[in-house]
Amino acid sequence: MPLISTSGLARTFLTGRGPVEAVRGIDLSAERGEILGFLGPNGAGKTTTLRMLTTLLAPTGGTATVAGCDLASDPVGVRAKSGYVAQSGGVDPGIPVREELLTQGRLYRLPKAEAAARAEELAHDLGLSAVLDRPCGALSGGQRRRLDIAMGLTHRPEVLFLDEPTTGLDPGSRADLWELVRRLRDEHGTTVLLTTHYLDEADALCDRIVVIDRGTVAAEGTSSALKLRYGGSLDAGLQETFLAITGRGPASSDTAPVAV
Amino acid sequence: MQALLSDTALIFGRYARQTLQSRFQMLFGVLMPLLYLLFFGPLLTGLPLAPGASSWQVLVPGLLLQLGLFGAAFAGFSIIIEKNLGVVERMRVTPVSRLALLLGRTLRDTALFLFQAVLLVLAAIAMGLRAPLAGVLIGFAFTALLTLSLSCLSYALALRVRTPQEFGPVVNAVTMPSMLLSGLMLPMALAPGWLDLLSHLMPLRYLVDAMRDAYLGRYATAGMLYGTLVATAFLTLALVVGTRVFRRAGA
Numbered sequence A: 001m002p003l004i005s006t007s008g009l010a011r012t013f014l015t016g017r018g019p020v021e022a023v024r025g026i027d028l029s030a031e032r033g034e035i036l037g038f039l040g041p042n043g044a045g046k047t048t049t050l051r052m053l054t055t056l057l058a059p060t061g062g063t064a065t066v067a068g069c070d071l072a073s074d075p076v077g078v079r080a081k082s083g084y085v086a087q088s089g090g091v092d093p094g095i096p097v098r099e100e101l102l103t104q105g106r107l108y109r110l111p112k113a114e115a116a117a118r119a120e121e122l123a124h125d126l127g128l129s130a131v132l133d134r135p136c137g138a139l140s141g142g143q144r145r146r147l148d149i150a151m152g153l154t155h156r157p158e159v160l161f162l163d164e165p166t167t168g169l170d171p172g173s174r175a176d177l178w179e180l181v182r183r184l185r186d187e188h189g190t191t192v193l194l195t196t197h198y199l200d201e202a203d204a205l206c207d208r209i210v211v212i213d214r215g216t217v218a219a220e221g222t223s224s225a226l227k228l229r230y231g232g233s234l235d236a237g238l239q240e241t242f243l244a245i246t247g248r249g250p251a252s253s254d255t256a257p258v259a260v
Numbered sequence B: 001m002q003a004l005l006s007d008t009a010l011i012f013g014r015y016a017r018q019t020l021q022s023r024f025q026m027l028f029g030v031l032m033p034l035l036y037l038l039f040f041g042p043l044l045t046g047l048p049l050a051p052g053a054s055s056w057q058v059l060v061p062g063l064l065l066q067l068g069l070f071g072a073a074f075a076g077f078s079i080i081i082e083k084n085l086g087v088v089e090r091m092r093v094t095p096v097s098r099l100a101l102l103l104g105r106t107l108r109d110t111a112l113f114l115f116q117a118v119l120l121v122l123a124a125i126a127m128g129l130r131a132p133l134a135g136v137l138i139g140f141a142f143t144a145l146l147t148l149s150l151s152c153l154s155y156a157l158a159l160r161v162r163t164p165q166e167f168g169p170v171v172n173a174v175t176m177p178s179m180l181l182s183g184l185m186l187p188m189a190l191a192p193g194w195l196d197l198l199s200h201l202m203p204l205r206y207l208v209d210a211m212r213d214a215y216l217g218r219y220a221t222a223g224m225l226y227g228t229l230v231a232t233a234f235l236t237l238a239l240v241v242g243t244r245v246f247r248r249a250g251a
């Protein structure tokens, strides 16, 4: 049984200037222990899809299950079994790192002592031990990003949603994060759905890639299958492949939302 | 239920710690009522506002409610900032009780208010207020009810708007008329008939009247009954609205 499965998932925003169809019927699934890359130009609907899958946003169409829980009928189950690292994070700059990690553990209903131990452990895993007692606002950009990721791992979720987790990380930290994601998969069987604009990252880290464009799935498969099919050969660069799929460069100009 | 209580305690603790770290926030709220007490109170001491009692017993309940009104109505500002930081969504993806996210915050606001109210009453006593202890305690209860209700509504509104610029004007549009029409500063008994009539449409008016009765030691009055009913009804309404807004996904 797939750990993530969506069918016709859609979200239309009603705005002052008419409806915006951010996501228009996405079907995808991920098996247990799979690392799924979610690619697509700016405004394609990646974040919107993730916000639906994490119960933050109600879909306007379609259905989905996450870790065996139905999104619509069992949002509490989805929340307990999945972790989410938002594109722009979510810590308070005035609060010390340790306190944020502790609070996060308690929000996931860990007993006090366990939450404290988990905070230490996460800080160690993500290289934050030295900054545990600093306010979050005093971290560097990359440290902040690692803290965001630690927050999402607090409760050892079965399914992990990472929205551009490596944006702002130096090459060393990026490699460390890839290592961490692989370790989560190998040791805990965690299923990971991550978005990225770095094609080398998708190539190196992801078992399978889903490219979305204008709110629908434009292509999906392993990186080599995509290269073969859209780039013309196995040696094609992922960059050319991506261009061939979406008809434009990755992370290029901000595409205008599709208004109807 | 167990989860709701411990979640509420957790959220309350988080924001209470924030408040304790900011002495400025703790004291700033009392500043305006304290100024009224210092510079407005002495003008009234000679006026016969309450036959057989001192003007302080009329003024202080009004100032306490004013403190509650302005403090609580603007409480939502903090959640707009947290929304923009992503803190609200980060909490909403956890299994934490949605209601606890609201209650923890409003209880912090109420605790802060009570602390400020005690300061204000002590200052008033130093300036000449004499009122029965039971009345003063009832007064704290009324203002705490008002703070709870208003901060609930304030957070609900703040969660629905995008920017502080949308929030501020709405809150001002509610608080200013509330203050003027409820007789917070001077009793509505002084008002011409039409104004008195209009002020009866303002829920806060009933709390003001009840609190003044309490400060005068009159506990079994019609005003006290209406005040209790209105305060309870308002709190119920605020909790219903607040819970609905906080429960809804994507809010």
Ligand SMILES: Nc1ncnc2c1ncn2[C@@H]1O[C@H](COP(=O)(O)OP(=O)(O)OP(=O)(O)O)[C@@H](O)[C@H]1O
Binding pocket: A013, A014, A015, A020, A021, A022, A040, A041, A042, A043, A044, A045, A046, A047, A048, A049, A087, A255, A256, A257, A258
């Ligand atoms: N709350 C909202 N109201 C109206 N439109 C929205 C809202 N949120 C997102 N959109 C629109 O939906 C579309 C998809 O946005 P989304 O954030 O999902 O894109 P994305 O794929 O994550 O892009 P990026 O790579 O830039 O992060 C965009 O056109 C965006 O403007």
Ligand SMILES: [Mg+2]
Binding pocket: A046, A047, A048, A087, A163
């Ligand atoms: Mg995005």
